Amino acid sequence: MHFIMNSDPSIESHLxxxxxxDVIYTITPIPExxxxxxxxxxxxxITFDFDHNYPSPETPEPAPAHxxxxxxxxxxxxxxxxxxxxxxxxxLGMFAxxxxxxxxxxxVETPLLILHKVETDAAIEGIVDALSQEKKQIFMxxxxxxxxxxxxxxxxxxDCNSFSIMDGKASGVFETASRINHCCVPNxxxxxxxxxxxxxxxNRFKLLEGEEVTIDYGHGKKSLxxxxxxxxxxxxxxDPELENETxx
Numbered sequence: 001m002h003f004i005m006n007s008d009p010s011i012e013s014h015l016x017x018x019x020x021x022d023v024i025y026t027i028t029p030i031p032e033x034x035x036x037x038x039x040x041x042x043x044x045x046i047t048f049d050f051d052h053n054y055p056s057p058e059t060p061e062p063a064p065a066h067x068x069x070x071x072x073x074x075x076x077x078x079x080x081x082x083x084x085x086x087x088x089x090x091x092l093g094m095f096a097x098x099x100x101x102x103x104x105x106x107x108v109e110t111p112l113l114i115l116h117k118v119e120t121d122a123a124i125e126g127i128v129d130a131l132s133q134e135k136k137q138i139f140m141x142x143x144x145x146x147x148x149x150x151x152x153x154x155x156x157x158x159d160c161n162s163f164s165i166m167d168g169k170a171s172g173v174f175e176t177a178s179r180i181n182h183c184c185v186p187n188x189x190x191x192x193x194x195x196x197x198x199x200x201x202x203n204r205f206k207l208l209e210g211e212e213v214t215i216d217y218g219h220g221k222k223s224l225x226x227x228x229x230x231x232x233x234x235x236x237x238x239d240p241e242l243e244n245e246t247x248x
Contacts, residue, residue: 058178081096082097083097093212094213095210096208096212099209105201105202106201107176107201108200108211117168121152121155125152142178166194172192181215187211189201189214
């Protein structure tokens with residue numbers, strides 16, 4: 001597969017004074033003449049039925065229209081904008097490596113697993129066991145909440161790390177996006193881009209160097225506690241006057 005690299009003219013007005021290395025580019029793949037040679041997305045596509053309200057974007061393709069994002073997948077590359085590191089009291093999280101203008105594409109990620117319908121925990125564990133050793137280690141390193149003791153470890157990991165994708169028809173587990181922590185008033189948003197089969201994350205507001213990237217899981221305080229095992233300490237959840245609005 002060949003690629004064409006293009007600068008994004010829609011953001012050029014924001015680049016004044018920046019070094020050329022900071023300019024954002026997009027990469028457009030050109031299929032080989034022989035379609036059999038075209039690179040395919042490496043996704044473990046399985047079926048899965050899990051009773052949980054996963055984080056879900058409001059629209060199937062909500063990424064800013066001017067963005068034509070380059071596929072990014074940790075740990076191959078996180079680019080120069082973000083990193084994954086420890087977040088105090090939250091395990092791992094995503095952080096800005098520099099000041100980032102609003103509406104910047106932070107991450108475009110292929111799922112580690114795509115889940116549709118399956119019936120038993122045993123079947124789910126079998127699917128995870130079938131992953132490559134590298135992908136299995138990545139999956140097993142994701143956070144898990146010990147809620148229902150009857151659930152298997154694999155089921156709990158899926159429960160805490162899956163995003164609703166494909167317009168709610170499936171769920172995806174992601175190596176990097178699943179590390180992004182929650183805030184009821186997040187600085188970033190996300191959505192599934194069906195045209196490229198990837199999850200897109202971008203910031204709503206300017207991010208400062210070292211600031212943690214957050215998204216809204218779409219749950220109230222009670223649901224966050226039950227499903228993810230933590231109490232949200234954002235300004236909305238800790239404001240007594242707003243307590244009744246977030247306790248659901």
